[in-house]
Amino acid sequence: MERSVVKFSHCQKEIFCFSVPEDCPACGESLTGRRLEEAPVCLPSPFTNGHKTSCSFLLTCPQENLDRDIDGQFELHTGISDTRGAVYNYTQCGVRVDWSGWERCLHVPLVRPDMFNLQAQWDQYLQHFSRAPMWDPVWHRFDEESHNCFSFCLRFMNSVLAMQGSACVTGHQFTRSFVLPRVKRASKYTTLCRHIGQRRFYLTGSRREEEDEEDDCN
Ligand SMILES: [Zn+2]
Structure with a gap:
Protein backbone atom coordinates (compact mmCIF):
# COMPACT_ATOMS: atom_id res chain seq x y z
CA MET A 1 0.00 0.00 0.00
CA SER A 45 -1.81 9.40 -2.35
CA PRO A 46 -3.16 10.10 -5.85
CA PHE A 47 -3.47 6.35 -6.45
CA THR A 48 -6.69 4.45 -5.91
CA ASN A 49 -7.61 0.79 -5.83
CA GLY A 50 -9.65 0.54 -9.03
CA HIS A 51 -11.67 -2.38 -7.66
CA LYS A 52 -12.97 -0.10 -4.93
CA THR A 53 -14.18 2.53 -7.37
CA SER A 54 -17.57 2.59 -9.01
CA CYS A 55 -18.49 3.82 -12.50
CA SER A 56 -15.05 5.27 -13.15
CA PHE A 57 -12.49 5.60 -15.88
CA LEU A 58 -9.28 3.92 -14.71
CA LEU A 59 -5.68 4.19 -15.76
CA THR A 60 -3.33 1.56 -14.35
CA CYS A 61 -0.03 2.79 -12.97
CA PRO A 62 2.68 0.20 -12.65
CA GLN A 63 4.95 1.26 -9.80
CA GLU A 64 8.09 1.57 -11.88
CA ASN A 65 6.96 2.85 -15.23
CA LEU A 66 5.05 5.98 -14.44
CA ASP A 67 7.86 8.42 -15.13
CA ARG A 68 8.93 6.65 -18.25
CA ASP A 69 5.42 6.37 -19.65
CA ILE A 70 4.32 9.84 -18.79
CA ASP A 71 5.27 11.21 -22.22
CA GLY A 72 4.06 8.19 -24.15
CA GLN A 73 0.45 8.31 -25.23
CA PHE A 74 -1.50 5.58 -23.54
CA GLU A 75 1.16 3.02 -23.09
CA LEU A 76 -0.63 2.46 -19.83
CA HIS A 77 -3.78 0.39 -19.79
CA THR A 78 -7.23 1.91 -19.32
CA GLY A 79 -10.59 0.48 -18.31
CA ILE A 80 -14.02 1.22 -16.88
CA SER A 81 -15.20 0.01 -13.48
CA ASP A 82 -18.72 -1.18 -12.84
CA THR A 83 -20.56 -0.75 -9.54
CA ARG A 84 -19.19 -4.03 -8.09
CA GLY A 85 -15.47 -3.39 -8.59
CA ALA A 86 -15.08 -5.32 -11.85
CA VAL A 87 -12.97 -3.57 -14.48
CA TYR A 88 -13.93 -3.88 -18.14
CA ASN A 89 -10.99 -3.41 -20.44
CA TYR A 90 -10.35 -4.04 -24.11
CA THR A 91 -7.30 -6.04 -25.18
CA GLN A 92 -6.12 -7.94 -28.26
CA CYS A 93 -8.32 -10.85 -27.14
CA GLY A 94 -11.45 -8.78 -26.73
CA VAL A 95 -13.03 -7.29 -23.62
CA ARG A 96 -11.78 -8.64 -20.30
CA VAL A 97 -13.57 -8.31 -17.01
CA ASP A 98 -10.94 -8.15 -14.27
CA TRP A 99 -11.54 -8.62 -10.57
CA SER A 100 -7.89 -8.05 -9.72
CA GLY A 101 -4.87 -6.34 -11.22
CA TRP A 102 -6.20 -2.77 -11.02
CA GLU A 103 -5.12 -2.10 -7.46
CA ARG A 104 -2.99 0.91 -8.33
CA CYS A 105 -4.84 3.31 -10.57
CA LEU A 106 -5.61 6.88 -11.33
CA HIS A 107 -9.35 7.24 -11.56
CA VAL A 108 -11.85 9.66 -13.01
CA PRO A 109 -15.37 9.23 -11.60
CA LEU A 110 -17.87 9.31 -14.45
CA VAL A 111 -21.17 9.42 -12.59
CA ARG A 112 -22.20 12.01 -10.03
CA PRO A 113 -23.41 10.51 -6.73
CA ASP A 114 -26.91 11.94 -7.29
CA MET A 115 -27.35 10.27 -10.70
CA PHE A 116 -29.21 7.29 -9.32
CA ASN A 117 -30.79 6.15 -12.60
CA LEU A 118 -27.51 6.03 -14.40
CA GLN A 119 -25.84 4.19 -11.52
CA ALA A 120 -28.64 1.64 -11.45
CA GLN A 121 -28.23 0.91 -15.16
CA TRP A 122 -24.47 1.26 -15.40
CA ASP A 123 -23.52 -2.43 -15.13
CA GLN A 124 -26.10 -3.41 -17.71
CA TYR A 125 -24.94 -0.69 -20.13
CA LEU A 126 -21.35 -1.74 -19.70
CA GLN A 127 -22.08 -5.43 -20.26
CA HIS A 128 -24.21 -4.70 -23.27
CA PHE A 129 -21.66 -2.31 -24.75
CA SER A 130 -18.84 -4.83 -24.28
CA ARG A 131 -20.70 -7.47 -26.28
CA ALA A 132 -20.87 -5.32 -29.43
CA PRO A 133 -19.15 -6.83 -32.51
CA MET A 134 -16.81 -3.86 -32.51
CA TRP A 135 -14.96 -5.37 -29.55
CA ASP A 136 -15.10 -8.95 -30.77
CA PRO A 137 -11.70 -9.95 -32.22
CA VAL A 138 -13.48 -12.09 -34.83
CA TRP A 139 -15.14 -9.01 -36.29
CA HIS A 140 -12.78 -6.21 -35.52
CA ARG A 141 -9.07 -6.16 -34.99
CA PHE A 142 -7.37 -4.52 -32.04
CA ASP A 143 -5.10 -1.74 -33.23
CA GLU A 144 -2.46 -0.10 -31.03
CA GLU A 145 -3.12 3.30 -32.57
CA SER A 146 -6.76 3.51 -33.44
CA HIS A 147 -8.75 0.71 -31.83
CA ASN A 148 -7.33 0.14 -28.40
CA CYS A 149 -8.19 0.15 -24.68
CA PHE A 150 -8.69 3.92 -24.70
CA SER A 151 -11.00 3.74 -27.76
CA PHE A 152 -13.17 1.31 -25.81
CA CYS A 153 -13.39 3.64 -22.79
CA LEU A 154 -13.98 6.71 -24.90
CA ARG A 155 -16.72 5.11 -26.98
CA PHE A 156 -18.40 3.82 -23.87
CA MET A 157 -18.28 7.24 -22.20
CA ASN A 158 -19.69 8.82 -25.36
CA SER A 159 -22.48 6.28 -25.62
CA VAL A 160 -23.48 7.13 -22.04
CA LEU A 161 -23.26 10.86 -22.77
CA ALA A 162 -25.42 10.37 -25.88
CA MET A 163 -28.04 8.50 -23.83
CA GLN A 164 -28.06 11.40 -21.39
CA GLY A 165 -28.55 13.82 -24.28
CA SER A 166 -25.11 15.40 -23.70
CA ALA A 167 -22.46 16.35 -26.23
CA CYS A 168 -19.70 13.84 -26.79
CA VAL A 169 -16.09 14.31 -25.75
CA THR A 170 -13.00 13.79 -27.89
CA GLY A 171 -10.06 11.74 -26.70
CA HIS A 172 -7.94 14.86 -26.74
CA GLN A 173 -10.40 16.84 -24.56
CA PHE A 174 -10.79 14.02 -22.08
CA THR A 175 -7.06 13.47 -21.84
CA ARG A 176 -6.26 17.15 -21.43
CA SER A 177 -8.99 17.88 -18.89
CA PHE A 178 -9.05 14.72 -16.80
CA VAL A 179 -6.13 12.41 -17.44
CA LEU A 180 -3.06 14.64 -17.75
CA PRO A 181 -3.64 16.63 -14.53
CA ARG A 182 -3.87 13.35 -12.60
CA VAL A 183 -0.84 11.85 -14.32
CA LYS A 184 1.19 14.97 -13.52
CA ARG A 185 0.14 14.93 -9.90
CA ALA A 186 0.92 11.21 -9.61
CA SER A 187 4.31 11.72 -11.18
CA LYS A 188 5.19 14.51 -8.72
CA TYR A 189 4.00 12.40 -5.83
CA THR A 190 6.07 9.43 -6.98
CA THR A 191 9.16 11.62 -7.31
CA LEU A 192 8.55 13.07 -3.85
CA CYS A 193 8.15 9.60 -2.31
CA ARG A 194 11.32 8.39 -4.01
CA HIS A 195 13.23 11.39 -2.66
CA ILE A 196 11.90 10.85 0.86
CA GLY A 197 12.62 7.12 0.57
CA GLN A 198 16.27 7.90 -0.20
ZN1 LIG B 1 13.64 23.91 11.76
Whole structure:
Protein backbone atom coordinates (compact mmCIF):
# COMPACT_ATOMS: atom_id res chain seq x y z
CA MET A 1 0.00 0.00 0.00
CA GLU A 2 1.09 3.52 -0.72
CA ARG A 3 2.64 5.41 2.22
CA SER A 4 1.17 8.81 2.75
CA VAL A 5 3.36 11.88 2.84
CA VAL A 6 3.21 14.34 5.72
CA LYS A 7 4.00 18.00 5.24
CA PHE A 8 4.82 20.45 8.02
CA SER A 9 6.71 23.69 8.29
CA HIS A 10 9.50 24.79 10.59
CA CYS A 11 12.11 27.55 10.42
CA GLN A 12 10.38 28.92 7.31
CA LYS A 13 10.82 25.71 5.40
CA GLU A 14 8.30 23.21 4.22
CA ILE A 15 9.31 19.71 5.16
CA PHE A 16 7.91 16.58 3.53
CA CYS A 17 8.43 13.19 5.14
CA PHE A 18 6.63 9.92 5.95
CA SER A 19 6.31 10.77 9.66
CA VAL A 20 7.09 13.86 11.73
CA PRO A 21 10.60 13.43 13.19
CA GLU A 22 11.80 14.34 16.68
CA ASP A 23 14.17 17.00 15.43
CA CYS A 24 13.73 19.43 12.55
CA PRO A 25 15.82 18.08 9.66
CA ALA A 26 16.62 21.63 8.55
CA CYS A 27 17.73 23.38 11.75
CA GLY A 28 18.12 20.45 14.13
CA GLU A 29 15.85 21.96 16.79
CA SER A 30 13.82 19.50 18.79
CA LEU A 31 10.22 19.28 17.68
CA THR A 32 8.93 17.24 20.62
CA GLY A 33 6.59 19.16 22.85
CA ARG A 34 6.83 22.20 20.62
CA ARG A 35 4.12 23.73 18.58
CA LEU A 36 4.87 23.59 14.90
CA GLU A 37 4.23 26.69 12.88
CA GLU A 38 1.30 24.90 11.38
CA ALA A 39 -0.25 21.49 11.95
CA PRO A 40 1.24 18.69 9.84
CA VAL A 41 -0.90 17.99 6.79
CA CYS A 42 -1.26 14.59 5.23
CA LEU A 43 -0.91 14.60 1.43
CA PRO A 44 -3.15 11.79 0.25
CA SER A 45 -1.81 9.40 -2.35
CA PRO A 46 -3.16 10.10 -5.85
CA PHE A 47 -3.47 6.35 -6.45
CA THR A 48 -6.69 4.45 -5.91
CA ASN A 49 -7.61 0.79 -5.83
CA GLY A 50 -9.65 0.54 -9.03
CA HIS A 51 -11.67 -2.38 -7.66
CA LYS A 52 -12.97 -0.10 -4.93
CA THR A 53 -14.18 2.53 -7.37
CA SER A 54 -17.57 2.59 -9.01
CA CYS A 55 -18.49 3.82 -12.50
CA SER A 56 -15.05 5.27 -13.15
CA PHE A 57 -12.49 5.60 -15.88
CA LEU A 58 -9.28 3.92 -14.71
CA LEU A 59 -5.68 4.19 -15.76
CA THR A 60 -3.33 1.56 -14.35
CA CYS A 61 -0.03 2.79 -12.97
CA PRO A 62 2.68 0.20 -12.65
CA GLN A 63 4.95 1.26 -9.80
CA GLU A 64 8.09 1.57 -11.88
CA ASN A 65 6.96 2.85 -15.23
CA LEU A 66 5.05 5.98 -14.44
CA ASP A 67 7.86 8.42 -15.13
CA ARG A 68 8.93 6.65 -18.25
CA ASP A 69 5.42 6.37 -19.65
CA ILE A 70 4.32 9.84 -18.79
CA ASP A 71 5.27 11.21 -22.22
CA GLY A 72 4.06 8.19 -24.15
CA GLN A 73 0.45 8.31 -25.23
CA PHE A 74 -1.50 5.58 -23.54
CA GLU A 75 1.16 3.02 -23.09
CA LEU A 76 -0.63 2.46 -19.83
CA HIS A 77 -3.78 0.39 -19.79
CA THR A 78 -7.23 1.91 -19.32
CA GLY A 79 -10.59 0.48 -18.31
CA ILE A 80 -14.02 1.22 -16.88
CA SER A 81 -15.20 0.01 -13.48
CA ASP A 82 -18.72 -1.18 -12.84
CA THR A 83 -20.56 -0.75 -9.54
CA ARG A 84 -19.19 -4.03 -8.09
CA GLY A 85 -15.47 -3.39 -8.59
CA ALA A 86 -15.08 -5.32 -11.85
CA VAL A 87 -12.97 -3.57 -14.48
CA TYR A 88 -13.93 -3.88 -18.14
CA ASN A 89 -10.99 -3.41 -20.44
CA TYR A 90 -10.35 -4.04 -24.11
CA THR A 91 -7.30 -6.04 -25.18
CA GLN A 92 -6.12 -7.94 -28.26
CA CYS A 93 -8.32 -10.85 -27.14
CA GLY A 94 -11.45 -8.78 -26.73
CA VAL A 95 -13.03 -7.29 -23.62
CA ARG A 96 -11.78 -8.64 -20.30
CA VAL A 97 -13.57 -8.31 -17.01
CA ASP A 98 -10.94 -8.15 -14.27
CA TRP A 99 -11.54 -8.62 -10.57
CA SER A 100 -7.89 -8.05 -9.72
CA GLY A 101 -4.87 -6.34 -11.22
CA TRP A 102 -6.20 -2.77 -11.02
CA GLU A 103 -5.12 -2.10 -7.46
CA ARG A 104 -2.99 0.91 -8.33
CA CYS A 105 -4.84 3.31 -10.57
CA LEU A 106 -5.61 6.88 -11.33
CA HIS A 107 -9.35 7.24 -11.56
CA VAL A 108 -11.85 9.66 -13.01
CA PRO A 109 -15.37 9.23 -11.60
CA LEU A 110 -17.87 9.31 -14.45
CA VAL A 111 -21.17 9.42 -12.59
CA ARG A 112 -22.20 12.01 -10.03
CA PRO A 113 -23.41 10.51 -6.73
CA ASP A 114 -26.91 11.94 -7.29
CA MET A 115 -27.35 10.27 -10.70
CA PHE A 116 -29.21 7.29 -9.32
CA ASN A 117 -30.79 6.15 -12.60
CA LEU A 118 -27.51 6.03 -14.40
CA GLN A 119 -25.84 4.19 -11.52
CA ALA A 120 -28.64 1.64 -11.45
CA GLN A 121 -28.23 0.91 -15.16
CA TRP A 122 -24.47 1.26 -15.40
CA ASP A 123 -23.52 -2.43 -15.13
CA GLN A 124 -26.10 -3.41 -17.71
CA TYR A 125 -24.94 -0.69 -20.13
CA LEU A 126 -21.35 -1.74 -19.70
CA GLN A 127 -22.08 -5.43 -20.26
CA HIS A 128 -24.21 -4.70 -23.27
CA PHE A 129 -21.66 -2.31 -24.75
CA SER A 130 -18.84 -4.83 -24.28
CA ARG A 131 -20.70 -7.47 -26.28
CA ALA A 132 -20.87 -5.32 -29.43
CA PRO A 133 -19.15 -6.83 -32.51
CA MET A 134 -16.81 -3.86 -32.51
CA TRP A 135 -14.96 -5.37 -29.55
CA ASP A 136 -15.10 -8.95 -30.77
CA PRO A 137 -11.70 -9.95 -32.22
CA VAL A 138 -13.48 -12.09 -34.83
CA TRP A 139 -15.14 -9.01 -36.29
CA HIS A 140 -12.78 -6.21 -35.52
CA ARG A 141 -9.07 -6.16 -34.99
CA PHE A 142 -7.37 -4.52 -32.04
CA ASP A 143 -5.10 -1.74 -33.23
CA GLU A 144 -2.46 -0.10 -31.03
CA GLU A 145 -3.12 3.30 -32.57
CA SER A 146 -6.76 3.51 -33.44
CA HIS A 147 -8.75 0.71 -31.83
CA ASN A 148 -7.33 0.14 -28.40
CA CYS A 149 -8.19 0.15 -24.68
CA PHE A 150 -8.69 3.92 -24.70
CA SER A 151 -11.00 3.74 -27.76
CA PHE A 152 -13.17 1.31 -25.81
CA CYS A 153 -13.39 3.64 -22.79
CA LEU A 154 -13.98 6.71 -24.90
CA ARG A 155 -16.72 5.11 -26.98
CA PHE A 156 -18.40 3.82 -23.87
CA MET A 157 -18.28 7.24 -22.20
CA ASN A 158 -19.69 8.82 -25.36
CA SER A 159 -22.48 6.28 -25.62
CA VAL A 160 -23.48 7.13 -22.04
CA LEU A 161 -23.26 10.86 -22.77
CA ALA A 162 -25.42 10.37 -25.88
CA MET A 163 -28.04 8.50 -23.83
CA GLN A 164 -28.06 11.40 -21.39
CA GLY A 165 -28.55 13.82 -24.28
CA SER A 166 -25.11 15.40 -23.70
CA ALA A 167 -22.46 16.35 -26.23
CA CYS A 168 -19.70 13.84 -26.79
CA VAL A 169 -16.09 14.31 -25.75
CA THR A 170 -13.00 13.79 -27.89
CA GLY A 171 -10.06 11.74 -26.70
CA HIS A 172 -7.94 14.86 -26.74
CA GLN A 173 -10.40 16.84 -24.56
CA PHE A 174 -10.79 14.02 -22.08
CA THR A 175 -7.06 13.47 -21.84
CA ARG A 176 -6.26 17.15 -21.43
CA SER A 177 -8.99 17.88 -18.89
CA PHE A 178 -9.05 14.72 -16.80
CA VAL A 179 -6.13 12.41 -17.44
CA LEU A 180 -3.06 14.64 -17.75
CA PRO A 181 -3.64 16.63 -14.53
CA ARG A 182 -3.87 13.35 -12.60
CA VAL A 183 -0.84 11.85 -14.32
CA LYS A 184 1.19 14.97 -13.52
CA ARG A 185 0.14 14.93 -9.90
CA ALA A 186 0.92 11.21 -9.61
CA SER A 187 4.31 11.72 -11.18
CA LYS A 188 5.19 14.51 -8.72
CA TYR A 189 4.00 12.40 -5.83
CA THR A 190 6.07 9.43 -6.98
CA THR A 191 9.16 11.62 -7.31
CA LEU A 192 8.55 13.07 -3.85
CA CYS A 193 8.15 9.60 -2.31
CA ARG A 194 11.32 8.39 -4.01
CA HIS A 195 13.23 11.39 -2.66
CA ILE A 196 11.90 10.85 0.86
CA GLY A 197 12.62 7.12 0.57
CA GLN A 198 16.27 7.90 -0.20
CA ARG A 199 16.92 10.89 2.06
CA ARG A 200 14.09 10.66 4.61
CA PHE A 201 13.01 14.27 3.95
CA TYR A 202 12.29 16.70 1.21
CA LEU A 203 12.76 20.37 2.12
CA THR A 204 11.66 23.47 0.30
CA GLY A 205 12.65 27.00 1.23
CA SER A 206 16.36 26.40 1.47
CA ARG A 207 18.04 27.84 -1.57
CA ARG A 208 20.43 25.01 -2.25
CA GLU A 209 17.74 22.34 -2.10
CA GLU A 210 15.46 24.36 -4.32
CA GLU A 211 18.14 24.80 -6.93
CA ASP A 212 18.92 21.10 -6.82
CA GLU A 213 15.44 19.75 -6.74
CA GLU A 214 13.08 22.26 -8.23
CA ASP A 215 12.89 20.51 -11.57
CA ASP A 216 12.16 17.18 -9.92
CA CYS A 217 9.53 18.03 -7.40
CA ASN A 218 7.99 21.43 -7.88
ZN1 LIG B 1 13.64 23.91 11.76
